[in-house]
Amino acid sequence: MVAGFSKAERTMKSLYVRRLHLWPRFHVLAAADLERAPPDVVDVRVPMTPPMRGIQAAVLATMDACLKELRRTNKVDVEDLTVDKGLFKSFDEIVRRQLDPIWHTLGKKTKQLVADLRTLRKLLDYLVRYDAVTYLKYLDTLRVSEGVRSVWILADSSHRIFELAKRRVYQAVRTDGVNVSIDNKGTPTKKRKVAHNSTKKGKVTENEDSTVGPNTQKANTDVGIVLEEVLEEAPKWKVLWELLQEIAEQRMKSSAGNVHDEDKNDESGIVLVSCKDERTCLQLQECILKGPCQDGRCIGPTVANEPEPPLCQNSITRKAGGKKAPEKEMQVIVDMREFMSSLPNVLHQKGIRIVPVTLEVGDYVLSPLICVERKSIADLFQSFASGRLYNQVETMARYYKIPVLLIEFSQDKSFSFQSANEIGDDVSPTNIISKLSLLVLHFPRLRIIWSRSLHATAEIFMSLKTNQDEPDEKKATRVGVPSEDGIVEDDVRSENYNTSAIEFLRRLPGVTDSNYRAIMDGCNSLAELALLPVERLAELMGGQKAARTLKEFLDAKCPTML
Secondary structure, eight states: SSSSSSHHHHHHHHHHOOOOOOOTTTTTHHHHHHHHSSOOOOOOOOOOHHHHHHHHHHHHHHHHHHHHHTTTSSOOOOOGTTTTTGGSHHHHHHHHHHHHHGGGGGGGHHHHHHHHHHHHHHHHHHHHHHHHHHHHHHHHHHHHHHHTTTOOOOSSSHHHHHHHHTTTEEEEETTOOEEEEEEESSOEEESOOTOOHHHTTEOOOOOOTTOOOEEEEEEETTTEEEEEEEOOHHHHHHHHHHHHHHHHHHHHHHHHSSSOOHHOOOOOOOOOOOSSHHHHHHHHHHHHHHHSSSSSOOOOOOOOOOOOHHHSOOOOOOOOOOOOOOOOOOEEEEGGGGGSSHHHHHHHTOEEEEEEEEEESSSSOOOEEEEEEEHHHHHHHHHHTTTTTHHHHHHHHHHOOOEEEEEOOOOSSSSSSSOGGGGOOOOOTOOHHHHHHHHHHHHHHEEEESSSSSHHHHHHHHHHHHTTOOOOHHHHHHHTTOTSSSSSOGGGGHHHHHHHHHHHHHTSOOTTTHHHHHHHHSOOOOOOOHHHHHHHHHHTTSSHHHHHHHHHHHEEEEEOOO
16 A cells, blocks of 8 residues: 555545545454454465575575675674575664664665665565566676675675576577586586587687577587577466466356345445544434435534634733733744754744744844754765855854854764764865864854754754844845845954955955955055055065056046046
């Protein structure tokens, strides 16, 4: 019912059923119904051919080798990792349950071993389900797609899997009846030397006397080797044919028996009616018993939408002095894109008022001073790789005094990026800890919050809002959005710097992002900059060309209309 796309919906449409009730087998009513007519279960086992049994043994040996490698990681329970449990689908759930909390801390080899175990279990399943040709094609597909990174293909027992799979489809035979083995690459190799194959001066004569049957294909005319098709019969089709024969015989016996006249004349079908509740069932039963000739009545509850009296609506209040002022409701301004997660719902359950808006800077605004950028583990790695996190932190540090980076872990995940023994002393550009350290060094005012779950995040937000003013919705939406004049408001840098003068300086010719800070350190105002000589400008701007361009612009005469 749950496998596939809309399988339950399509099943209900086929049965003309509008409501679906799912009851467990151990329910009292369900168990009583099932015990009335217990099904007659016939277990039919599909026998395996000798090549199939050889493939099964080779797959089990390969799976055992992968399990031994997985046990060396010391991160899984060894008792649950056995070959017997690896034959069932629940084995994937056992491995996932143990490794999912620390999945982001595992190495590539461990993750590949888990994927290989899933692939090997599929090979055992497809061995009975697929025919010989389809199974060989599936193995060839695995060799092409997983040959580079897979571990199980490099095992010794895996070569026997490919060899036996080819024997189920074809075999190499000499024209004189001598069998030839086939290696894993599909190249025929001779088992023994044949005396009558003459070789002269490096040339191999063609065996023209060999005859090719209707089910054979000539592979190598120089040595007289042909590929004989085997096409091993799938055992399941033989078992299915026997079952169909048995069903046909039972139908013939039942049709030859006597049929009661009542059953012949009874053409009324069974009508299945789905009722919403027990009361509807009783009404339907009463209507069926009374018949269509009698009048029926349907009595249901009626709710009058009348306004309540003012006395019930108003609470007893005291307008005189001496009453404590009501506490102001906490509110958090949330970006609309954050409603794809469950955190806004958890904040609402904690009694915090949620104000959904479109924010240009940050994801959550807790106060006029605090802005939070929320990142999950997967999003954090992607943001570091693309450089998006640097720009987000830069904009938060520009417009808010307390920029906060919230790193939120899942409740069922390990509360760490990597294990302690994998943390090195040197800074690595690929290490997540090194990237976080460089980010904090570049933005000293940045605060990082580590949260175990959504509820822990809500508690942290409530503690951060203590003794803080409530954020302004209109002001938060304007942050980062330039006005019609191109001026950005609420810039934190304006407290220490003249932002208007800085923006004007950066628009001057010859001034770039790499030299405007040096110019700011070398002079105190734009007037002082205009009086500097070209040599001093060249020292500050890092070149004569940029200095002359700026000096010519500053010394240029302003045209007048007079």
